[in-house]
Amino acid sequence: MSTTPDNGENQGQEPENGIGRREFILRAGAAGALVAGSIIAGRKLWQPNHFIPGFEDQKGLQLPPYTFGASKLLPTMAIAHGPDHEKTVGAAIGALGGMSRFIEKGDIVMIKPNVAFDRPPALAATTHPDALRAVANLVFAAGAAKIIIADNPINSPTGCFLKSGLRQVANELNLDLLYPETNSFAPLQLTGEVLKNWTFFHEPFKKATKVIGLAPCKDHNLCHSSMTMKNWYGLLGGRRNQFHQHIHSIVSDFALMMKPTLVILDGMNVLMKNGPTGGRLSDVKPMGTIVAGTDMVAVDSYGYTHLLERDIAELTYIHKAHDRGLGNKNWKEAHYKEVQA
């Protein structure tokens, strides 16, 4: 007594133990479509050639230069001495003609501090929060729309930004702090001496229009010193612990990789020994100096001779960078200005 038609009896033209034409077409069609689909998919997915694992072609992005038009009147390097972090930074930038020379209204500025280690500021192993605060204030005053700070530290990123005091400054001044997250990296292409294709911390550079390197001045156990050039190490990811096998070539490759708007070397307190980590206040010497400039080779060579007080002859990476035309190691040949804060 059901209201729905019963199969087999109420289907009209269908034979009792067979199927109708319509159903045959449908079922044969489905089977045919499955066969055809498999063949098309198989053809499409077919990989006829093998490859040698690990030797595939590598492609990566190119980093644009962040330099700006040169000026004949204004100096390219400034050395400021003084007791106060903020004032000395201000004096150095002022001697270069002010931050507005480098930063235009609306710029998105990436400031690259060195936050490699989980250390408090007094140990001088990381960019000092006062230096970041001073630079960021100048950048904002020059009309920047946004400041990004980012680094890929050796120690755990959260701990490094917290204990170096930079997270605090970022919160205070509303800077965008970017941690090196899983998806923050992309391969970079370079024609360096050793660095050809490497995982790069790309996220901050998706929007940045200007780049300022803000590095502490430090001793380094292997390459003698870590200053503004070595600071770009923190933009790379991957197996960085292989760099040490060609450390001087790699550090000079950084000068090729990054063409920053400005670099600032913080020599207020210099990590003289036990670098790059430091660990005791006795490793640190107050030098009361900020060096700013557009040529990181010149800035670093001043830092090595006058802040770390060592013989430039042993600093292989500076000579490599100079010989490759990536900067001038003879900082006195630059148009420089030395001021007191």
Add this chain to the structure above:
Amino acid sequence: MKLRTVRRISQVFFFSLFLFFVIVSDLRYLKGYPISLFLELDPLVAFATAITTHTIYKGLLWSLLLLIPTILLGRIFCNWICPYGILHHFIGWLMGKGRAEEKVRIESNRYRSIYQIKYIILIGMIVAALFGSLQIGLLDPICLFHRSMTTAILPTLNLIFPSSFYVRQNYFVAGWVVGFLLFLMVGMNVVIPRFFCRVLCPLGAFLGTISSAALWRIERNPTKCVDCDLCLKNCEGASDPHTQLRKSECFVCFNCIEDCPEDAISFKFVPPLQHEITTPAVPGRRALLGSMLGFAFFGFGRASGAQERDYDKKVIRPPGSVEEKDFLERCIKCDQCIRVCPTNVLQPAFLQAGLEGIWTPILNNKIGYCELNCTLCGQACPTGAIQRITIEEKTGVGKFAEQGPVRLGTAFYDHGRCLPWSMETPCVVCEEVCPVSPKAIFSREVTITKRDGTDITLRRPYVDPALCIGCGICEHECPVTDEAAIRVTAVGETRSHDRRLLMDGGVTSAVRELEQRKR
């Protein structure tokens, strides 16, 4: 408002609170949240550690607070507060018999004798604790759920949503075992509703025993009752509300009150004893079997020598950890230390630390390293297995300069794998990252003639055992990544006098410098 609605609000609240504490246990978000709240409220943690250590560590005293509602109202914790119980309740409704026919549901909620097992487990764990082996964490629901979240759920979710819970992906070597055990427990709800809570939960057994004394309980009015058994339809505890109530099994979910069509069930103050089965039903011989099992667990575990001469070189404990035997008296395997560790170095042990040490934290320097200026694991540890030491105490500065730093182990070179030692290649990443000052790793410059006849000047690294703190960053950063050319092993750890390496710290540069500093 219906009681059921109030209970659901409580369940959502406490479950969310638990998840909140798990998620904010990260250096980016931490700011004094009481992340150990659930573990500190857990009276089984306080009770069992009091048996093993004869002390109640810091915040564990809060667990007294939970005894109050239990003594007044019964096992209200199980269905109103316990996040793991809430999970099972929810999953049972979603996947299990919660949506089956009325008859099936009524049958699935009748009391069964296997529900005694939890009491036998509890007895076994208490006996093991009496001998100094703390094993409640294996099945305590708060420890178990926290461990599962930390070592299985969050890292898995972070794979799908990168950088959602961590800046860098965290890995847990034995996390898959924890994960599948969670799967099994949750999945059993399909077979027996609230399987874990009814059959296995030692905290439930503990609260059940206490709730024998509860003043209020579910009471059936036999003159009104028509024996329809509808009160069993949603009974979470399988506590037989349709006859004599099994007081120690009742989760106080109040479903029976609302399900009763005759209004025969109510929540009553001191109702007559003859209407209830007051204490847990555990036959004496089975209790004896449980206690023998507990003793065997301790005995077999200890007799393996894993805590003695056969201690594993890779059982490197977090900074501030107490000596191994004391550690096994305190660690509840909640893995909260593992959750807060910013470098992912802390891992749940599987069998490295012996039978008794399953899921206790050990360092895996291949995955991470111990951050010098960090004592988060000790801050998070609710039981003092990792003591709440300060940075000064850990690094041995200031007042603690005389005794020196806390050492986790000692680093040793494997010259055959080291690039400057045997492969004519410069390196010394290990020296660069060594965090102590002066560095425990130092290098000596040598000029060697290479195979091709040219000279190369290399720095070959050495360890100064008087300065090495065993943090493992050298091993972690070594470019020989599969098995590093420098590896930290547990020997030299300061927590154990038996496992120290140097009798007096050694006459090394470090000691000389210390003397200079004192002058």
